[in-house]
Amino acid sequence: MPLDLQRIVGPIKVKGTPDDPVYVVVEGISIVTYNKTGSATNVPTTTKTTILSDSFQAGTFENAVVISVSGDVYAKYYFTVNGTDIDIRRSGPDRNLQFDFTGAPYALTTGDIIDIKVEHFDVGLFNFDATFYGYS
Secondary structure: OOOOOOOOOOOOOOOOOOOOOOOOOOOOOOOOOEEEEEEEEEEOOOOOEEEEEEEOOOOOOOEEEEEEEEEOOOEEEEEEEOOEEEEEEEOOOOOEEEEEOOOOOEEOOOOOEEEEEEEEOOOOOEEEEEEEEEEO
16 A cells, blocks of 8 residues: 655645545644642551552543652552552652653543552651542
């Protein structure tokens, strides 16, 4: 099948119909329409602990965009979907960090369970917070 490539300068003119398999219309950026916060207090050393848990239900969110986390000490944070670690990050030199999927949001399907977990290695009990941002 021959492919017709063109250099496009300026506004893109859309051709075709929604039934056309190559028909695409991109308009602006997606706006965060959902957020949920969670906290874990008195987290012991080397214990992977859930800070926030949520499940995708139609009409709430379909895409994970940003997850912000923070804590009293440096820690290892996990973004988990259905029990599988999708992304693991360590804080430092700041105690705050973000999982940032704004360039390519992480798509979820109905029934997916997301968890934000933390594990720290300092002696003592410490507190941690997380916020999940998504959109449909």
